[in-house]
Amino acid sequence: MNESLSVPPTPEKLTHKNPTIGKQQLFVKQAIVLALEMLLALPLCLLLAKFHIGGIAWIFGGIAAGTVVLQGCRVFYKYSPQPNRTARKVGMALVGLTIGASNAHANLASVVSSIPIFIFLSLFLLLSGSGIGYIYSRVSKTNILTAMLATVPGGVGVMAAIAADYNKNVSLVALVQAIRVTSIVVLIPFIARTSAGNYYPQRLSTNSAWLNLDASQLELLLLVLLITGLVVYPAILFKIPAGDFFGALLIGIGFNPLLNWLPFVGDISFSPPPLINFLGQMLLGITIGEYWGDKPNFTKGTIGYALMCVVMTLASGAIAAILAMQLTSWDWLTCLLVTAPGGSAEMILVSLALNHNVEIVTTGHLVRLIAINSSLPLWVFLFRRLDEQFSESA
Structure with a gap:
């Protein structure tokens, strides 16, 4: 009888052969990393709040915490955790719920007539992003599908996930998208504070009940x-x-009307507490920071081309803002917020922090989200076809 058959497997072999144990270990590691990020983000957010930059301080604190913790894991523990997509989804849901509740009493019907303008601006930004992606791919000698995914304003997580599905350069896509979103989130409040004297930022009170x-x-x-x-x-x-x-935003808008419509419920006016808003913003910031901390060692040329691409994207957003000013009666800050090529959730949060025409900015970015995501399969198909044609000609 073969003695090897009677030898019990070692714990290492059991761990290797049992995928459940591996998933549990991965979950525990992700939970520990997220806990460290949130523990670091909390004091950073409270510190930033002292500079009176409004509720957007929680995004900035999360970005810093996510970057520091992931870089610390890579440098000191030789462990490279991937950006936590689940945390970002939870953050998006919490933010959507908060934004929906804040728009529950807004007169959204007044901006419905502007939907054709929103569609035009969305298509302009989408075409501009495609053109910039083509230029970027030719100049940097990058795969054209990778370049397009890096430049189209569809969000860090979404575009990085699509790049992973098609075995493209996920790190490069995430780098360009993270630079763009971070630049927009940082620049717009700064521009509003320095150039507009009539905006009133949302104050963040650290003493009031969360x-x-x-x-x-x-x-x-x-x-x-x-x-x-x-x-x-x-x-x-x-x-x-x-x-x-989308789902959380609709719930935030319809929660109170739905409850008041029920015959056995009295007059109810519920609004999510500030803690929900703070947690959502913190998680969004942490996941953006994780994409920064997850970067491998890029060359100076790669970073330079990425910055060039981001500058062109910001310029296209500025041109779209000028077009919006010509087509509407909105002030320049509203046009800038509507056309800014940043993440939709982040831009709506910036408008909330600036307390500036939230219903217009929300509607504009929702239309852009729908336009981009509904046409995304077509764009990916076209990008792949272009990629194949260039590969054959090369």
Whole structure:
């Protein structure tokens, strides 16, 4: 009888052969990294709040914490965790819920007539991003599908995920997208503060209650979070583009009217507490920072081409803002917020922090999200065809 058959497998072999154990270990590591990021982000956010930059401080603090923790893991522990996509989805849902509640009483019907303008501006930015991607691919000798995914304003996580699906350079796509989103989030509040004297930023009070401990409010909070989870999870499961953000935003808008419509419920006015907004912004910032901390050692030429690409994208956003000023009666700051080629959730949060025409900015970015995500399969198909043609000619 072969003695090797009677020898019990070692723990290492069991761990290697049992995928459940590997997933559990990965989950524990991701949870530890996320906990460290949030523990670091909290004091950074409170410190930034002292500079009176408004609620957007929580995004900045999260960006710094995500970058520092991931770089620390790589340098000191030789462990390179991937950006936590689950944390970003949770952050998008919390932010969408907050934004929806803030727009629940807004007169969105007044901006419906501007939807054709929003569509035109979205197509302009999409075509501009494609043109910039083509120039970027030719100058930097980068694969054209990679270059297009890096330059089209569709969000860091979405474009990086598509690049991974097609075995393209995920790190390069994430680098360009992260530079663009971070630049927009940093620049627009600075421009508004220095150039516009009539905006009033949303003040972040560190002394006021972040969570209403009243029993009825806590019950409503748990109910709205449960409904949000039940709506957002299928959207994520079926890979609906931006389903986490859209679903939570619709719940935020319709939660109070739905409850008041029920015959056995009295007049209810519920708004998510500031803690939900802060957590959502912090998670969004952390995931952006993780894409920064996850970068391998790029050459100076790669970073230079990426910066060139981002500058051209910012210039196209400025041109779109000028077009919006010619086509509408909005002031320049509203046009800038609507056309800024940053992440939709981040830009709407900036408008909330600046307390400036939130309903217009929300509608504009929702239209752009729908336009980009609905046409994304077509664009990816065209980019792949171009990629194949250039490969054959080469």
